[in-house]
Amino acid sequence: xxxxxxxxxxxxxxxxxxxxxxxxxxxxxxxxxxxxxxxxxxxxxxxxxxxxxxxxxxxxxxxxxxxxxxxxxxxxxxxxxxxxxxxxxxxxxxxxxxxxxxxxxxxxxxxxxxxxxxxxxxxxxxxxxxxxxxxxxxxxxxxxxxxxxxxxxxxxxxxxxxxxxxxxxxxxxxxxxxxxxxxxxxxxxxxxxxxxxxxxxxxxxxxxxxxxxxxxxxxxxxxxxxxxxxxxxxxxx
Numbered sequence: 001x002x003x004x005x006x007x008x009x010x011x012x013x014x015x016x017x018x019x020x021x022x023x024x025x026x027x028x029x030x031x032x033x034x035x036x037x038x039x040x041x042x043x044x045x046x047x048x049x050x051x052x053x054x055x056x057x058x059x060x061x062x063x064x065x066x067x068x069x070x071x072x073x074x075x076x077x078x079x080x081x082x083x084x085x086x087x088x089x090x091x092x093x094x095x096x097x098x099x100x101x102x103x104x105x106x107x108x109x110x111x112x113x114x115x116x117x118x119x120x121x122x123x124x125x126x127x128x129x130x131x132x133x134x135x136x137x138x139x140x141x142x143x144x145x146x147x148x149x150x151x152x153x154x155x156x157x158x159x160x161x162x163x164x165x166x167x168x169x170x171x172x173x174x175x176x177x178x179x180x181x182x183x184x185x186x187x188x189x190x191x192x193x194x195x196x197x198x199x200x201x202x203x204x205x206x207x208x209x210x211x212x213x214x215x216x217x218x219x220x221x222x223x224x225x226x227x228x229x230x231x232x233x234x235x236x237x
Contacts, residue, residue: 009132009172015136015137044210047141053230054128071192083196087205112172112175113187114172
């Protein structure tokens, strides 16, 4: 059980450096004159769809089953407001790492929930792992572009850092497996908190960036992201 949970958390986390690698390839293609702006916006929209599917199909329904209705609403609202405060702090300090911090802020609690779900043999555990990977891919893509463009870091340094950050997934899953498996209410609150934070990120950061003037096609990326999450949901229920 532990091996499976840690392996899936690692696979979900590995989507971060893979997303960064796609962003590097995109930047190289642009230097060759072959890049398309639509690709960037479509990836962002895909990420928004994947994040929304994680909220709608896993985090909210699974979390709400574990706690009372009032607690669920409060946890969701606390997550949204907590990420709002984090966004304000990052903007005040420096905006060059906001995407990275936002990515890790939802990845870690989700990985904790993944480990706890495996310990309790929740059938949604596999779906949650899929959702985490789907959202980490475009978030890694966006975080790479942000760090290269604003923080002026080298591609090698950023991709190496992303590989190391992906290891946070198995560590967080182990915490959930060891300490939250028998604490259903705490796990439910954590899932709703993460859902509220993701919801805030989706509409504050991702959705506005997905829009491309004179092109409607990137919006189809959001449909594809949610549809892929829906495929996973239907296959595990």
